[in-house]
Every structure is written in structure tokens, then in C-alpha cells.
Amino acid sequence: MSTRYESRQVSPPQPGPTGIQHSGSGPPRRDKGRGFFNALTAAANGMNGTSNATQGEGFKVWIYTPEEGVCQVSFEAAREYRVLSRDDLPTEDLADVIRVVAYPDTPTEVGAAGMLQQSSAAHVVIRDARKREAIQPIEKRTVIKGGRPLPAALSPRIVTHMLRQLGQSEHAMRVECYGQTRPQEGRQVTQNQDGHVIGRAPFSWAAVFDGAGNAQTVARRAASLLETWLAEALSGRSCATKPSFAG
Amino acid sequence: MKRLDSALLGGAQTTVVGATLVGEQAAVFAAGDSRAYLVPSDGRVKLLAERSSKSRLGSGEAHPVVDRVPLQRRDVLVLLSDGAWGPLGLPGIERAVRGAPARHFSEVPQAILDAASRRGCADDMTAVALRLIQ
Numbered sequence: 001m002s003t004r005y006e007s008r009q010v011s012p013p014q015p016g017p018t019g020i021q022h023s024g025s026g027p028p029r030r031d032k033g034r035g036f037f038n039a040l041t042a043a044a045n046g047m048n049g050t051s052n053a054t055q056g057e058g059f060k061v062w063i064y065t066p067e068e069g070v071c072q073v074s075f076e077a078a079r080e081y082r083v084l085s086r087d088d089l090p091t092e093d094l095a096d097v098i099r100v101v102a103y104p105d106t107p108t109e110v111g112a113a114g115m116l117q118q119s120s121a122a123h124v125v126i127r128d129a130r131k132r133e134a135i136q137p138i139e140k141r142t143v144i145k146g147g148r149p150l151p152a153a154l155s156p157r158i159v160t161h162m163l164r165q166l167g168q169s170e171h172a173m174r175v176e177c178y179g180q181t182r183p184q185e186g187r188q189v190t191q192n193q194d195g196h197v198i199g200r201a202p203f204s205w206a207a208v209f210d211g212a213g214n215a216q217t218v219a220r221r222a223a224s225l226l227e228t229w230l231a232e233a234l235s236g237r238s239c240a241t242k243p244s245f246a247g
Numbered sequence: 248m249k250r251l252d253s254a255l256l257g258g259a260q261t262t263v264v265g266a267t268l269v270g271e272q273a274a275v276f277a278a279g280d281s282r283a284y285l286v287p288s289d290g291r292v293k294l295l296a297e298r299s300s301k302s303r304l305g306s307g308e309a310h311p312v313v314d315r316v317p318l319q320r321r322d323v324l325v326l327l328s329d330g331a332w333g334p335l336g337l338p339g340i341e342r343a344v345r346g347a348p349a350r351h352f353s354e355v356p357q358a359i360l361d362a363a364s365r366r367g368c369a370d371d372m373t374a375v376a377l378r379l380i381q
Contacts, residue, residue, distance in 0.1 A: 177376070177377040177378075180356035180360055205266065206266055210329060212303060226251060226265075229251075
């Protein structure tokens with residue numbers, strides 16, 4: 001995956017006509033590490049009354065989907081009594097991307113390590129729950145608030161379809177499959193009219209066949225045909241692009 | 248399935264019961280008297296694709312039935328020919344599958360066939376067992 005950064009400017013979400021700021025998808029993601037650190041600091045202060053710790057609440061992250069970008073534009077249009085049409089929407093607001101705004105922790109007091117106006121948010125990626133994969137942003141922008149760049153705030157844009165791929169391998173299920181066949185009493189193994197087949201890639205499947213009459217080989221033939229056709233369909237060599245069991 | 252029905256037309260016929268597992272969903276298909284059962288980790292055993300026609304593949308009249316069932320981990324899907332399910336019935340299948348956890352899962356088909364054999368092995372019998380693990 002190529003990563004391309006552009007230096008552009010964006011504004012943080014503006015209050016709507018009701019004065020309520022549009023607040024992104026879900027609750028803001030707060031810096032739990034910083035909160036834990038603050039709690040420890042408070043506990044330490046309670047014990048000895050002094051602290052060299054830097055004050056701050058940690059970074060906050062808001063996520064905006066394309067839908068929320070359109071909502072924001074419509075709020076602004078309503079506030080100015082304008083009729084909003086599709087042509088008024090910036091193309092980028094309709095793009096298949098989500099916008100992340102990371103408001104960093106910018107401490108105003110110098111701590112022991114000299115952390116004044118230092119950002120606690122240096123980069124933004126989206127990771128799967130198991131933290132095995134990471135999606136990088138396609139671009140980073142500077143956040144403008146009150147006509148000035150917000151110190152060290154980040155607004156990366158992440159392509160939505162990559163989110164759908166994130167953690168797919170995590171959700172891949174493992175399947176255990178075993179089979180056994182046994183001829184009728186008094187029959188030889190080669191006279192068994194049953195057959196079964198187990199396929200393991202790219203998805204798991206299994207089938208049991210029970211041949212009739214003198215058809216001791218028909219079950220094996222059916223299993224072989226089914227296996228061949230499925231392999232052809234999955235490799236694109238057959239007219240069918242996907243296996244279908246609907247008849 | 249229709250293609251398979253046509254390919255076998257004129258020769259010996261066969262029943263079929265099968266399942267494909269994609270994600271946490273199984274598509275179960277059947278034609279003839281072979282059967283699929285779902286033995287959930289909690290709950291009662293259930294016959295799947297029970298509306299399947301009695302016509303076998305190769306008859307030119309097979310109308311396979313497809314059932315889509317959500318699977319949870321530790322649910323067991325068993326595919327049985329009539330020689331295996333006939334002597335057992337639902338309670339026998341459930342006992343054979345649920346009695347297996349003490350052993351390895353690979354022994355479930357054998358446990359089913361052993362249970363069926365004890366009641367008389369009057370036909371060829373086949374059992375396939377599948378389950379999701381992670």
C-alpha cells in the first residue's frame with residue numbers, strides 16, 4: 001500500500017443551526033493512557049502534596065464519515081438560509097473516505113521532561129482489534145481553528161473500503177471436518193456404494209453420496225465431478241464464477 | 248446440482264447431502280434420502296433440508312433443497328447416508344455426537360457409525376462431521 005501525504009488545510013466541525021457542534025461518529029476516543037497517568041499523579045499528590053507531572057487530559061480523536069460531512073454542509077446551508085443542491089457539495093465530501101480529527105494534548109505547564117505545547121498525537125492509523133494490521137491515511141491535513149492552525153492537530157483521511165478489509169483474516173473461521181464410511185456387513189470395502197468428499201480450500205465443504213443398485217462407483221464419480229466443477233468455478237475456468245448449490 | 252443430475256443421467260443414481268461453510272454460515276443441500284443434522288452446542292438436534300425430494304441425482308428429476316443455517320462455534324453439522332441415520336434416529340445421533348467430546352473430534356463419525364452398527368449394519372453407511380473452531 002502506498003502512502004501519500006498532502007499538506008492541506010481543513011476546518012474542524014462547526015456548530016449547526018442549533019449551536020450544537022456536529023460531533024462525529026460515536027463517542028470521542030480519549031487517551032486512556034493519559035487518563036491513567038493523571039490518576040496516578042492525583043494519587044501521588046494526595047500522598048505527598050507535590051508533583052512534577054505535566055497537566056493535560058490526553059489527546060481526543062473524532063471520526064467523521066462522508067455522511068456526516070454532508071450533514072455539516074447542510075447545517076451550514078440551513079444557517080445561511082441557502083438551498084443546498086448536490087452541486088454545492090464538495091467532491092471530497094462524497095468520497096469514500098472517513099476523516100479523523102485528532103485533537104492533541106498540548107500541556108500548558110512545563111513538566112519534568114519540559115513538555116510545553118508538545119503534541120501527544122503524532123500519527124493516526126486504524127488498527128484491528130487484535131492489533132495485527134494497520135491502515136495508513138492517504139493524506140494528512142492541518143486543522144484550522146479560528147483562522148489559525150491548531151498546534152499539531154492531525155486530520156488524516158482514510159479510505160473506507162480498506163476498513164472493510166481490516167481484520168478479515170481475523171474473522172476467517174477454521175473448520176474441523178472428518179468423515180468415515182463403512183460397507184454393509186458381508187460386503188467388501190470395494191463394494192461400498194457410499195462415498196464422501198471433503199474440500200478444504202478456499203472454503204470448507206463436504207458431501208455424502210449414497211449410490212443405488214449396482215452403482216458402487218457412482219458416488220465416487222459424483223464426488224469427483226463436484227470437486228472438479230467447484231475448482232473450475234473458483235479458478236474462473238468455468239462459466240460459473242461462484243459455486244452455486246441452488247440448482 | 249442440476250448439472251450433476253444431468254451428468255449422471257442414464258447411469259446409476261445417487262443421493263447427495265452436503266454443506267459449504269462460509270464465515271459462520273452453512274449452506275446445506277440435499278437430494279434423495281441422505282440427511283444433514285445440526286447438533287447445537289446447546290439445544291436440541293435439528294434435521295436440515297428436510298423438504299428435499301426423494302429423487303436422486305441421475306434421475307433427471309432431482310430438486311435439491313438448500314438450507315442456510317447460522318453456525319456457532321462448537322455446533323456440529325453431521326451429514327449421514329440412510330444406512331447411518333436410519334437405525335439411530337434423532338436421539339441416537341445426538342447421543343453419539345454429544346458423547347464424543349471426551350475424545351477427539353475426528354472420532355465423531357466413527358462414534359456415529361459404531362452406534363448405528365450396534366443396531367444392525369443393513370446398509371452401507373457414511374458419516375461426515377463438521378464444526379467451527381477458532
